[in-house]
Amino acid sequence: MITEKDVEHIGSLACVDLTDQETELFAKQFNSILEYFKELDGVNTENVEPTYHVIGLTNVFREDVADESLPQEAALANTAKKEKGFIKGPRIV
């Protein structure tokens, strides 16, 4: 059972501000999704390995070769706040 408090918590972990209406709506939606997935509880998965990956490939590598990087202007192109080649961010603590 997902409560509105759980939704608020998940929202804060994801840095998303939710309105009261959204919190209420999402709690309902989460619960109906979980309800639907309960169907799986009826399946015996005793000897089934969890599926971590769906495409069945392993061991895809690149060689240790250095390529060219983006120029600084391109790296900073999407940021509004910059200073001396750095991206400026809010204080953290």
Next chain:
Amino acid sequence: MDDEVIIGLEIHCQLNKLNSKLFCGCSTKHHEAEPNTHTCPVCLGLPGALPVINKKAVEYTIMVGLALNCQIAEHTQFYRKNYYYPDLPRGFQITQYDYPIAADGIITVDTDGHERTIRIRRVHMEEDPGRLVHQGSIETSKFVLVDYNRSGMPLIEVVTEPDLRSPKEARRFINKLRNILEYLDVFDGSLPGALRVDANISLRGGARAEVKNISSYKGVERALLFEISRQQNMKRRGVKVVQETRHYDDERNCTITLRSKEQAEEYRYFPEADLVPLSVSGWQHALKEKLPELPDAKRERFKGQYGISDNHAKVLTAEIRVANYYEYVASKIDPLLAATWVADYLKGELNYRDRDIRDAFGPDKMVYILQQFRSGVITDKGAVEVIRTLLDEGVSPNGEPRSEPQDVIRNKNLARVESDVTRTACAEVLKENVAAIADFRSGKAQALNYLVGMVMKKTRGRADPAEVNLLLRELLECT
């Protein structure tokens, strides 16, 4: 002070010998570079960019696992660790969680006279976040400056069991780990930011604090000492230690609280679907063949091959560069003499100057100095003087030493004085120190030491003290 201290470490080391980052082709050589000049869509976390893992980084990590006596996993894979911090452009770090590449290892650490075995819980691969520059301290800065050159640098994280019992032991463990990684040639510990440590510390029975952001070798011991006395003081005052994460401030040498248990980390790990799983345990046999001789094995070989003491063998094999330096010198001159001069004198002078053997002069010069000493051209004092002078002069901008040992011997007039000069100096000293002669004659043996010292001073250390001793006795007896 009787509380048992329990320390576990998480040590992050950059595999900075690689050419390119962990999941993209950006160069790892950005230490002198302008900020944000070694980035691409992958390490900037731009939408749609696909990470592909660096094969050599996987090989290096397996080598580290083998060197730490770990089991190499049959199946290994990556996860997303979700959190928001300006150093992480995507909002998650690609790391490992379940199924680390290596686990269950051990290494031994020398602690005051005996060896202790420290268990390694796991070794895993992950990407380094970007670098944050704070204006002022982390507590007071109004904003941060972010440089993503470091973002995506290949890291290994080595996690120990809580087996360490003192800050000193923790420092020794970290030194040993650094030395092993340098033996493997996957890591250069002298580069800035190459190593960062998080430590879990508790007093037996109390809650544990996690101290993050210890980023220097010396900082480890200091941060742990600070945190232990903080916990002891709280205990003495009857205040309960709470489980929390603290940040180490290197400049002020203290730890400050970052977040307490209530805001415990919830990283919502889930498998990284952009990277396929790895099945690489089959590589370990070939990689085992490629492992170089490691410190413990080299120490035993040095004792057997060169007949040197365990203590010398330990000092000489701790760092690969010192071991190679010694072996060169020992191949040209008596290995026992070489051991004393490299382990005691050269290492001692380097430690005193807080310097690395890379900043010393080449081993060929050491051989020359020892040849001059052995053939009697310079005294042991003179040899030490040559070593000190060469170290203090340092190297010229093209990396060559500023002078040759023979220049120092000539310029500083270190060539040992001839016997007749010593004899004259002895006679002069006796003439000038009538009182000391009287003391000697009345049975005060230390008066002779004083006279020897005066002769050494007069010859500026270029006389052989044993010879001076004999000469003085001779002169005293016949006058």
